[in-house]
Amino acid sequence: MNAHQSVGIVMIEDDEGHARLIEKNIRRAGIMNPIRHFTDGTTALDYIFNDAGGPQLNGPALVLLDLNLPDMSGTDILAKIKNSDGPVRRTPVVVLTTTDDAQEIQRCYDLGANVYITKPVNYENFAQAIRQLGLFLSVIQIPDQADG
């Protein structure tokens, strides 16, 4: 991740426990970027598109997205991000969810998801997966939103 820039991580995850475990393991992987956590889709979208500190108005970000949300489906959020006009559409979206249904995975990639990760139920595997994701995040290039 572009270290010189403050790339914010937007985590949309309705389960507080999952969110905490994800955050812990990302931190353990050495990623210190700010993480904004939202438990529902509406406020998350509001932050992404309208907040002064959100990706639309304030530069690059990365979205960690859970598909099972109380108010809307994660795929709706994915579609909204990827079909938007502004620079947000280039925001990398990592779908991180319990669903391992082949059709769902396909659908997410069709909608423009950049990475799809199934949360392993086994915690050791889960922790390892998140740490690897952290390592992955530390090397990938995030597009500069301002160039939009």
Add this chain to the structure above:
Amino acid sequence: MAVTAPPLLAVRDSPLGRRLATFMLLGFLALIGAGIAAAWVVAENQRHARWVAHTYQVENVILDTRRLLEQGETARRGFLLVPEEAGFLRSYREASEALSPKLRGLTRLTRDNPVQQRANAVLGAQVADLAVRRQRTFDLLQAGDAAAAREAFRTDSAAGRMRAIRATFDAMLKEERRLLAMRDADLERSEKLFYAILLVAGLLLLGVALTSLATILSYTRDLAHSRDQLSQLNESLEGIVDERTANLTRANDEIQRFAYIVSHDLRSPLVNVMGFTAELEASADTLRALVDRADAAGSDVVTEDDRLAAREDLPEAIGFIRSSTQKMDRLINAILQLSRQGRRVLAPEPIDLAALVAQIGETLAHRLDETESTLEVAGELPVIVTDRFSIDQVLSNLVDNAVKYLRRGVPGRIVVRGYRAGARAVIEVADNGRGIDARDHQRVFDLFRRSGTQDVAGEGIGLATVRALVFRLGGTIDVTSTLGQGTTFRLNLPLTLDLQESKE
């Protein structure tokens, strides 16, 4: 939709048939009766006719006899008047000769009637007397004594012999007339009877025909009615079946969805439980290290309770939480797997079962060798058209179970055999393993249920999956087993999987 009970169509048929049969029988009996009566009446009629003819014959003979007698008398008189005319003599002789056969005939014909017999006897005597007198007349005339002949003739006439004979004839004729009238009446009566019987038989026939016709018509009407009802019933039955199938499909979909959602949503909290258990474990390790360090440093801050908590209670509690959540995870995965298989799209294709079994044997080769067990196919297996993945899963599970549950110390012998039964195939997987207790025969197919000693790892998922798969393939599965001797699982599958039919 309420199921309307089918009307009892068959109930009307039986009395109707009986009624028809009764009418037919009655009709035939009446016909036979009429036939016999007619035959009898015809015989009677003929008898009467014969008697009438007889009477006429008697009458004829009487008249002939009389004519001959009169002819004789006329000849006698003519000869008396003109003795030199030989024609009279010839006429007389002819009449005399013809007379006796007639008289004999008359005697024969009147033998049946005492009255006529008596009259005939009288007539015979009179005719004989007359014949003597006539002969004398002719004798006298031929002798040339015409005067004596005439004298004798006068005496005869005075005696009225001819008149007496005529009276006798009249009496006989009268008797015959009487008989004729009587016999005519008889004949007429028997003819009337004949027509009456004909009429009755005709009416009977007409009645039977009309009744039969009416019965057959009503029977046909009933039949048509039943057929209509049946077709209606059929249609509604199809409707009911469709509706039930739709309901079942809905219910099944609902269950599939439910199973999927439940198992899916259960996983989320489980991730937390397991995750934080791991975190807790890490923290407990830190704590234990702290206690160890404090002990090593000889600090008296650490109490015995602290040590117990850090070294035993916490690891034990965490261990139980971990093993329980792991078990729960496996169960949830099993449900998820089952529901996933239920949603899978089936793709029927011809399957060489023997090759499939051989393939399963290769997969299990290591474990078969380990236990010195054998897997073989006995005889020919039928070729079936079904979903490869499903049938593979089914047979794999069954063979796997057979290898898993061996009898202690007995090398396994697993035999797969099969045969066709009409449009279906029966496939058996038999082993000589430890067997299943009879009271568990149904239970083993239930999810999470197992039978016998729990000395082999397993969740009780395999047979539940097998049964679900077999049902989806339009088949059934049952088990026969004797504890300690072996188990046979019997699959009954359609030879060709009809997706239309199995699409629940």
